[in-house]
Amino acid sequence: MTARERKSETPGVPEGEMEMTGQMQREEAGLELEEEEEESKGRAVLPVPGQSPMDSLSYSRAEACRGSAEMAPYLQGGRLGQQVVLEGNRLVLTCLAGGSWPLQYRWTLNNSNITDWTPQYRLSVPSLKRADAGLYQCMVRNRMGALIHRRTEVQVAFLGTFSSEEQRKTVTQGRAAIIGQPPLASFPRPLKQFVVALFKTVDVFSKSVGYKKIHKYATRAITLDNQLVVLATTAADAGRYHVEAVNEMTGENVTSPAVYLSISAVEVFVDFYIRPLEQQNIPKDRIRYPESELVAPAIVIGPKDTTVVAGSEATLECIANARPLDVLVVSWKRDGRRLASGRHLIIPAPASSDTGSYVCEASLSNSTAKPVEARAHLTVIGRQGNPQQLKALNPTTKHSKIC
Numbered sequence: 001m002t003a004r005e006r007k008s009e010t011p012g013v014p015e016g017e018m019e020m021t022g023q024m025q026r027e028e029a030g031l032e033l034e035e036e037e038e039e040s041k042g043r044a045v046l047p048v049p050g051q052s053p054m055d056s057l058s059y060s061r062a063e064a065c066r067g068s069a070e071m072a073p074y075l076q077g078g079r080l081g082q083q084v085v086l087e088g089n090r091l092v093l094t095c096l097a098g099g100s101w102p103l104q105y106r107w108t109l110n111n112s113n114i115t116d117w118t119p120q121y122r123l124s125v126p127s128l129k130r131a132d133a134g135l136y137q138c139m140v141r142n143r144m145g146a147l148i149h150r151r152t153e154v155q156v157a158f159l160g161t162f163s164s165e166e167q168r169k170t171v172t173q174g175r176a177a178i179i180g181q182p183p184l185a186s187f188p189r190p191l192k193q194f195v196v197a198l199f200k201t202v203d204v205f206s207k208s209v210g211y212k213k214i215h216k217y218a219t220r221a222i223t224l225d226n227q228l229v230v231l232a233t234t235a236a237d238a239g240r241y242h243v244e245a246v247n248e249m250t251g252e253n254v255t256s257p258a259v260y261l262s263i264s265a266v267e268v269f270v271d272f273y274i275r276p277l278e279q280q281n282i283p284k285d286r287i288r289y290p291e292s293e294l295v296a297p298a299i300v301i302g303p304k305d306t307t308v309v310a311g312s313e314a315t316l317e318c319i320a321n322a323r324p325l326d327v328l329v330v331s332w333k334r335d336g337r338r339l340a341s342g343r344h345l346i347i348p349a350p351a352s353s354d355t356g357s358y359v360c361e362a363s364l365s366n367s368t369a370k371p372v373e374a375r376a377h378l379t380v381i382g383r384q385g386n387p388q389q390l391k392a393l394n395p396t397t398k399h400s401k402i403c
Contacts, residue, residue, distance in 0.1 A: 318360030
Protein backbone atom coordinates (compact mmCIF):
# COMPACT_ATOMS: atom_id res chain seq x y z
CA MET A 1 0.00 0.00 0.00
CA THR A 2 1.37 3.41 -0.98
CA ALA A 3 1.68 6.41 1.28
CA ARG A 4 -1.09 8.11 -0.63
CA GLU A 5 -3.34 5.05 -0.09
CA ARG A 6 -2.48 5.00 3.68
CA LYS A 7 -3.42 8.71 4.02
CA SER A 8 -6.70 8.09 2.32
CA GLU A 9 -7.50 5.37 4.85
CA THR A 10 -7.53 7.82 7.73
CA PRO A 11 -11.18 7.83 8.82
CA GLY A 12 -13.11 11.12 8.71
CA VAL A 13 -10.34 13.24 7.11
CA PRO A 14 -10.47 13.95 3.37
CA GLU A 15 -7.27 13.42 1.46
CA GLY A 16 -6.86 17.05 0.32
CA GLU A 17 -7.35 18.37 3.82
CA MET A 18 -4.64 16.10 5.22
CA GLU A 19 -2.12 17.43 2.73
CA MET A 20 -3.00 20.97 3.73
CA THR A 21 -2.59 20.12 7.45
CA GLY A 22 0.85 18.59 6.92
CA GLN A 23 2.00 21.63 5.01
CA MET A 24 0.83 23.96 7.81
CA GLN A 25 2.67 21.91 10.44
CA ARG A 26 5.90 22.12 8.41
CA GLU A 27 5.49 25.89 8.07
CA GLU A 28 4.83 26.32 11.82
CA ALA A 29 7.90 24.26 12.70
CA GLY A 30 10.00 26.44 10.39
CA LEU A 31 8.58 29.58 12.02
CA GLU A 32 9.49 28.34 15.50
CA LEU A 33 13.07 27.70 14.41
CA GLU A 34 13.31 31.21 12.97
CA GLU A 35 11.96 32.72 16.23
CA GLU A 36 14.44 30.73 18.27
CA GLU A 37 17.30 31.97 16.11
CA GLU A 38 16.10 35.58 16.55
CA GLU A 39 15.97 35.13 20.33
CA SER A 40 19.48 33.68 20.36
CA LYS A 41 20.77 36.78 18.54
CA GLY A 42 19.69 39.08 21.42
CA ARG A 43 20.80 36.72 24.19
CA ALA A 44 23.89 37.76 26.19
CA VAL A 45 26.75 35.34 25.74
CA LEU A 46 28.72 34.61 28.93
CA PRO A 47 32.35 33.62 28.27
CA VAL A 48 33.49 30.25 29.50
CA PRO A 49 36.80 30.45 31.39
CA GLY A 50 39.74 29.19 29.36
CA GLN A 51 37.99 29.41 25.98
CA SER A 52 38.01 31.91 23.14
CA PRO A 53 34.94 34.07 22.41
CA MET A 54 34.13 31.94 19.35
CA ASP A 55 34.25 28.80 21.45
CA SER A 56 32.03 30.47 24.07
CA LEU A 57 29.57 31.45 21.37
CA SER A 58 29.52 27.86 20.16
CA TYR A 59 28.87 26.63 23.68
CA SER A 60 26.12 29.23 24.14
CA ARG A 61 24.39 28.08 20.97
CA ALA A 62 24.79 24.47 21.94
CA GLU A 63 23.39 25.18 25.42
CA ALA A 64 20.45 27.07 23.94
CA CYS A 65 19.67 24.30 21.47
CA ARG A 66 20.66 21.13 23.28
CA GLY A 67 21.39 22.16 26.92
CA SER A 68 24.64 20.17 26.84
CA ALA A 69 27.20 23.01 27.47
CA GLU A 70 29.25 23.03 30.70
CA MET A 71 29.56 26.47 32.34
CA ALA A 72 31.47 27.44 35.49
CA PRO A 73 29.56 29.27 38.26
CA TYR A 74 29.02 33.02 37.81
CA LEU A 75 27.47 35.73 39.98
CA GLN A 76 23.92 36.99 39.59
CA GLY A 77 22.19 39.90 41.29
CA GLY A 78 23.60 43.05 42.82
CA ARG A 79 25.63 43.77 45.92
CA LEU A 80 24.22 42.12 49.04
CA GLY A 81 25.26 45.02 51.31
CA GLN A 82 24.03 45.11 54.88
CA GLN A 83 21.07 43.73 56.79
CA VAL A 84 19.81 44.60 60.27
CA VAL A 85 17.58 41.95 61.83
CA LEU A 86 15.82 42.06 65.20
CA GLU A 87 17.07 39.59 67.77
CA GLY A 88 14.92 36.46 67.71
CA ASN A 89 13.68 37.03 64.17
CA ARG A 90 14.40 34.80 61.20
CA LEU A 91 17.35 35.50 58.90
CA VAL A 92 17.26 34.35 55.27
CA LEU A 93 20.22 34.89 52.92
CA THR A 94 20.18 33.91 49.24
CA CYS A 95 23.24 33.02 47.18
CA LEU A 96 22.47 34.24 43.66
CA ALA A 97 24.65 32.43 41.14
CA GLY A 98 24.31 30.71 37.80
CA GLY A 99 26.19 28.00 35.93
CA SER A 100 25.82 24.41 34.85
CA TRP A 101 23.96 22.17 37.23
CA PRO A 102 24.33 20.62 39.65
CA LEU A 103 25.52 23.60 41.73
CA GLN A 104 26.60 23.22 45.37
CA TYR A 105 26.76 25.93 48.02
CA ARG A 106 28.61 26.46 51.29
CA TRP A 107 28.24 29.35 53.75
CA THR A 108 30.81 31.00 55.99
CA LEU A 109 30.49 33.42 58.90
CA ASN A 110 33.52 35.60 59.61
CA ASN A 111 35.60 33.27 57.36
CA SER A 112 34.56 30.12 59.28
CA ASN A 113 32.45 27.43 57.62
CA ILE A 114 28.97 27.13 59.08
CA THR A 115 27.51 24.67 56.54
CA ASP A 116 28.75 21.79 54.43
CA TRP A 117 28.41 21.67 50.63
CA THR A 118 24.71 21.45 49.85
CA PRO A 119 22.39 22.02 46.88
CA GLN A 120 20.45 24.55 48.98
CA TYR A 121 21.20 28.11 47.85
CA ARG A 122 19.40 29.70 50.82
CA LEU A 123 20.74 30.03 54.35
CA SER A 124 18.06 30.22 57.01
CA VAL A 125 18.56 31.00 60.71
CA PRO A 126 15.19 30.51 62.47
CA SER A 127 15.94 32.65 65.54
CA LEU A 128 18.81 35.11 65.27
CA LYS A 129 21.08 35.60 68.27
CA ARG A 130 23.62 38.33 69.00
CA ALA A 131 26.47 35.91 68.31
CA ASP A 132 25.09 35.46 64.78
CA ALA A 133 26.10 38.97 63.77
CA GLY A 134 29.01 39.27 61.35
CA LEU A 135 30.10 38.89 57.73
CA TYR A 136 28.32 36.16 55.76
CA GLN A 137 29.62 34.79 52.47
CA CYS A 138 28.68 31.89 50.22
CA MET A 139 30.81 29.76 47.92
CA VAL A 140 29.46 28.05 44.80
CA ARG A 141 30.95 25.17 42.85
CA ASN A 142 30.20 22.71 40.07
CA ARG A 143 32.22 20.38 37.82
CA MET A 144 33.68 23.37 35.93
CA GLY A 145 34.98 25.43 38.85
CA ALA A 146 34.08 27.46 41.97
CA LEU A 147 33.64 31.07 43.06
CA ILE A 148 33.23 33.11 46.25
CA HIS A 149 30.23 35.42 46.43
CA ARG A 150 30.25 38.97 47.76
CA ARG A 151 30.00 39.45 51.52
CA THR A 152 26.96 40.73 53.34
CA GLU A 153 27.11 42.18 56.84
CA VAL A 154 24.37 41.09 59.24
CA GLN A 155 23.80 43.11 62.39
CA VAL A 156 21.46 42.09 65.19
CA ALA A 157 19.30 44.80 66.76
CA PHE A 158 18.86 44.27 70.49
CA LEU A 159 18.70 46.04 73.83
CA GLY A 160 20.45 44.49 76.81
CA THR A 161 20.02 45.23 80.50
CA PHE A 162 21.98 47.40 82.91
CA SER A 163 24.38 45.16 84.82
CA SER A 164 25.51 47.49 87.58
CA GLU A 165 24.02 47.59 91.05
CA GLU A 166 22.62 50.54 92.96
CA GLN A 167 25.22 53.11 93.95
CA ARG A 168 25.53 55.85 96.54
CA LYS A 169 27.24 59.18 96.02
CA THR A 170 27.73 62.06 98.44
CA VAL A 171 28.96 65.55 97.61
CA THR A 172 29.39 68.67 99.67
CA GLN A 173 26.79 71.33 99.12
CA GLY A 174 27.83 73.83 96.47
CA ARG A 175 30.18 71.40 94.75
CA ALA A 176 29.49 69.53 91.53
CA ALA A 177 28.20 65.96 91.38
CA ILE A 178 29.06 63.75 88.41
CA ILE A 179 26.75 60.81 87.72
CA GLY A 180 27.91 58.42 85.03
CA GLN A 181 25.79 56.10 82.94
CA PRO A 182 26.06 52.39 83.74
CA PRO A 183 27.27 50.21 80.85
CA LEU A 184 24.58 48.90 78.52
CA ALA A 185 24.92 46.58 75.54
CA SER A 186 22.75 47.60 72.63
CA PHE A 187 22.58 47.88 68.84
CA PRO A 188 21.99 50.40 67.50
CA ARG A 189 23.11 52.84 70.14
CA PRO A 190 20.09 53.61 72.32
CA LEU A 191 18.68 57.00 73.17
CA LYS A 192 19.39 57.75 76.83
CA GLN A 193 18.07 60.28 79.28
CA PHE A 194 18.57 60.89 82.96
CA VAL A 195 15.57 60.87 85.28
CA VAL A 196 15.47 61.53 89.00
CA ALA A 197 13.09 60.17 91.60
CA LEU A 198 13.16 62.83 94.27
CA PHE A 199 12.78 61.68 97.87
CA LYS A 200 9.80 63.94 98.37
CA THR A 201 7.89 62.31 95.50
CA VAL A 202 7.90 58.83 97.02
CA ASP A 203 4.52 57.67 98.31
CA VAL A 204 5.32 55.70 101.49
CA PHE A 205 1.97 53.91 101.39
CA SER A 206 1.88 52.74 97.79
CA LYS A 207 5.69 52.85 97.43
CA SER A 208 5.18 54.47 94.05
CA VAL A 209 7.89 56.79 92.81
CA GLY A 210 7.41 59.94 90.81
CA TYR A 211 10.05 60.38 88.10
CA LYS A 212 11.11 63.74 86.81
CA LYS A 213 12.95 64.08 83.52
CA ILE A 214 16.19 66.03 83.77
CA HIS A 215 16.80 68.75 81.22
CA LYS A 216 19.96 70.74 80.56
CA TYR A 217 19.90 74.20 82.05
CA ALA A 218 22.07 76.43 84.24
CA THR A 219 22.67 73.86 87.01
CA ARG A 220 22.59 70.73 84.81
CA ALA A 221 24.90 69.58 82.05
CA ILE A 222 25.03 66.42 79.93
CA THR A 223 28.58 65.80 78.74
CA LEU A 224 29.66 64.49 75.35
CA ASP A 225 30.21 61.15 77.12
CA ASN A 226 26.62 61.22 78.42
CA GLN A 227 27.52 61.97 82.02
CA LEU A 228 25.17 64.05 84.14
CA VAL A 229 26.83 66.95 85.97
CA VAL A 230 24.85 68.65 88.72
CA LEU A 231 26.41 72.04 89.39
CA ALA A 232 26.33 74.13 92.59
CA THR A 233 24.41 71.41 94.39
CA THR A 234 21.80 72.17 97.01
CA ALA A 235 19.69 70.01 99.28
CA ALA A 236 16.99 69.93 96.59
CA ASP A 237 19.32 67.96 94.30
CA ALA A 238 19.33 64.95 96.59
CA GLY A 239 17.45 61.97 95.21
CA ARG A 240 17.59 58.75 93.27
CA TYR A 241 18.90 59.16 89.74
CA HIS A 242 18.24 56.68 86.93
CA VAL A 243 19.04 56.36 83.25
CA GLU A 244 16.27 55.43 80.83
CA ALA A 245 17.43 53.87 77.56
CA VAL A 246 15.29 53.32 74.46
CA ASN A 247 16.21 51.31 71.37
CA GLU A 248 14.24 52.92 68.57
CA MET A 249 14.64 49.92 66.26
CA THR A 250 13.40 47.26 68.66
CA GLY A 251 10.99 49.52 70.55
CA GLU A 252 12.35 48.29 73.89
CA ASN A 253 13.31 50.40 76.90
CA VAL A 254 15.12 49.71 80.17
CA THR A 255 15.78 51.68 83.35
CA SER A 256 19.07 51.52 85.23
CA PRO A 257 19.49 50.84 88.94
CA ALA A 258 19.43 53.96 91.08
CA VAL A 259 22.31 56.21 92.00
CA TYR A 260 21.52 57.67 95.42
CA LEU A 261 22.82 61.22 95.60
CA SER A 262 23.18 62.77 99.04
CA ILE A 263 24.10 66.41 99.65
CA SER A 264 26.08 67.12 102.82
CA ALA A 265 26.49 70.52 104.41
CA VAL A 266 29.88 72.02 105.17
CA GLU A 267 31.28 70.52 108.36
CA VAL A 268 30.78 73.73 110.31
CA PHE A 269 27.04 73.46 109.75
CA VAL A 270 26.57 69.77 110.63
CA ASP A 271 25.82 70.30 114.30
CA PHE A 272 23.94 73.50 113.59
CA TYR A 273 20.76 71.51 112.96
CA ILE A 274 21.26 69.15 115.89
CA ARG A 275 22.31 71.32 118.80
CA PRO A 276 21.57 74.93 119.59
CA LEU A 277 24.18 77.33 118.27
CA GLU A 278 25.16 78.54 121.75
CA GLN A 279 26.25 75.00 122.64
CA GLN A 280 28.79 74.92 119.81
CA ASN A 281 32.23 76.52 119.77
CA ILE A 282 31.88 78.09 116.32
CA PRO A 283 33.36 81.54 115.66
CA LYS A 284 30.70 83.98 114.58
CA ASP A 285 32.64 84.97 111.47
CA ARG A 286 32.35 81.39 110.24
CA ILE A 287 28.60 81.18 110.60
CA ARG A 288 27.12 81.23 107.07
CA TYR A 289 24.11 79.55 105.60
CA PRO A 290 25.05 76.91 103.00
CA GLU A 291 22.96 78.44 100.23
CA SER A 292 24.93 81.69 100.40
CA GLU A 293 28.41 80.19 100.65
CA LEU A 294 30.69 81.20 97.79
CA VAL A 295 32.44 78.43 95.87
CA ALA A 296 35.53 79.26 93.84
CA PRO A 297 35.57 78.28 90.15
CA ALA A 298 36.73 74.76 89.39
CA ILE A 299 36.84 72.87 86.10
CA VAL A 300 34.86 69.67 86.58
CA ILE A 301 35.08 68.20 83.06
CA GLY A 302 38.15 69.40 81.20
CA PRO A 303 38.75 69.29 77.44
CA LYS A 304 40.29 66.12 76.00
CA ASP A 305 43.00 65.72 73.40
CA THR A 306 41.15 65.20 70.14
CA THR A 307 42.09 63.98 66.66
CA VAL A 308 39.79 64.65 63.70
CA VAL A 309 39.93 64.36 59.93
CA ALA A 310 40.17 67.64 58.07
CA GLY A 311 36.73 68.93 57.20
CA SER A 312 34.97 66.95 59.97
CA GLU A 313 33.48 68.95 62.83
CA ALA A 314 35.58 69.11 66.00
CA THR A 315 34.09 69.78 69.45
CA LEU A 316 36.00 70.55 72.64
CA GLU A 317 34.15 70.50 75.96
CA CYS A 318 34.80 72.27 79.26
CA ILE A 319 32.37 72.24 82.21
CA ALA A 320 33.11 74.35 85.26
CA ASN A 321 31.46 74.83 88.65
CA ALA A 322 31.21 77.82 90.97
CA ARG A 323 28.75 79.59 93.19
CA PRO A 324 27.01 81.74 92.29
CA LEU A 325 26.70 80.27 88.79
CA ASP A 326 25.26 83.38 87.18
CA VAL A 327 28.64 85.14 87.34
CA LEU A 328 30.67 82.15 86.13
CA VAL A 329 32.33 82.71 82.74
CA VAL A 330 33.89 79.89 80.70
CA SER A 331 36.03 81.08 77.78
CA TRP A 332 38.35 79.58 75.17
CA LYS A 333 41.75 80.83 74.07
CA ARG A 334 44.48 79.84 71.66
CA ASP A 335 47.92 81.39 71.67
CA GLY A 336 46.62 84.00 74.12
CA ARG A 337 43.81 85.07 71.77
CA ARG A 338 40.23 84.81 73.01
CA LEU A 339 38.11 82.71 70.68
CA ALA A 340 34.68 82.26 72.24
CA SER A 341 32.80 81.55 75.47
CA GLY A 342 30.60 78.68 76.51
CA ARG A 343 30.95 75.07 77.55
CA HIS A 344 31.66 73.87 74.01
CA LEU A 345 34.04 75.12 71.36
CA ILE A 346 33.01 73.98 67.89
CA ILE A 347 35.22 74.11 64.80
CA PRO A 348 32.85 73.29 61.92
CA ALA A 349 35.43 72.27 59.30
CA PRO A 350 38.94 72.22 60.79
CA ALA A 351 42.02 72.42 58.60
CA SER A 352 45.63 71.62 59.39
CA SER A 353 46.14 75.22 60.52
CA ASP A 354 43.70 74.57 63.38
CA THR A 355 46.05 72.00 64.90
CA GLY A 356 47.35 73.22 68.24
CA SER A 357 46.71 73.71 71.94
CA TYR A 358 43.41 75.17 73.17
CA VAL A 359 42.87 76.57 76.67
CA CYS A 360 39.62 76.62 78.65
CA GLU A 361 39.42 79.27 81.39
CA ALA A 362 36.85 79.57 84.19
CA SER A 363 36.48 82.73 86.25
CA LEU A 364 33.93 84.89 88.07
CA SER A 365 33.03 88.07 86.23
CA ASN A 366 32.91 90.05 89.51
CA SER A 367 36.29 88.80 90.74
CA THR A 368 39.87 89.73 89.95
CA ALA A 369 41.19 86.32 91.01
CA LYS A 370 43.27 84.42 88.51
CA PRO A 371 41.13 82.12 86.34
CA VAL A 372 41.48 78.36 86.58
CA GLU A 373 42.33 76.67 83.30
CA ALA A 374 42.63 73.36 81.49
CA ARG A 375 44.06 72.70 78.06
CA ALA A 376 43.82 70.11 75.30
CA HIS A 377 45.53 69.51 71.99
CA LEU A 378 43.61 69.31 68.73
CA THR A 379 45.17 67.34 65.87
CA VAL A 380 43.77 67.65 62.34
CA ILE A 381 44.81 64.92 59.90
CA GLY A 382 43.91 63.85 56.38
CA ARG A 383 42.61 66.01 53.59
CA GLN A 384 43.43 69.69 53.58
CA GLY A 385 40.89 72.45 53.86
CA ASN A 386 40.57 76.16 54.49
CA PRO A 387 40.48 77.37 58.09
CA GLN A 388 36.92 77.97 59.21
CA GLN A 389 35.66 80.54 61.62
CA LEU A 390 35.39 79.21 65.15
CA LYS A 391 32.03 79.29 66.80
CA ALA A 392 30.69 78.43 70.24
CA LEU A 393 27.30 77.26 71.34
CA ASN A 394 26.87 80.54 73.23
CA PRO A 395 27.94 83.90 71.80
CA THR A 396 30.42 85.98 73.77
CA THR A 397 28.69 88.51 75.98
CA LYS A 398 29.68 90.58 78.98
CA HIS A 399 28.19 87.99 81.30
CA SER A 400 27.94 84.83 79.20
CA LYS A 401 25.02 82.64 80.22
CA ILE A 402 26.22 79.04 80.43
CA CYS A 403 23.96 76.56 78.60
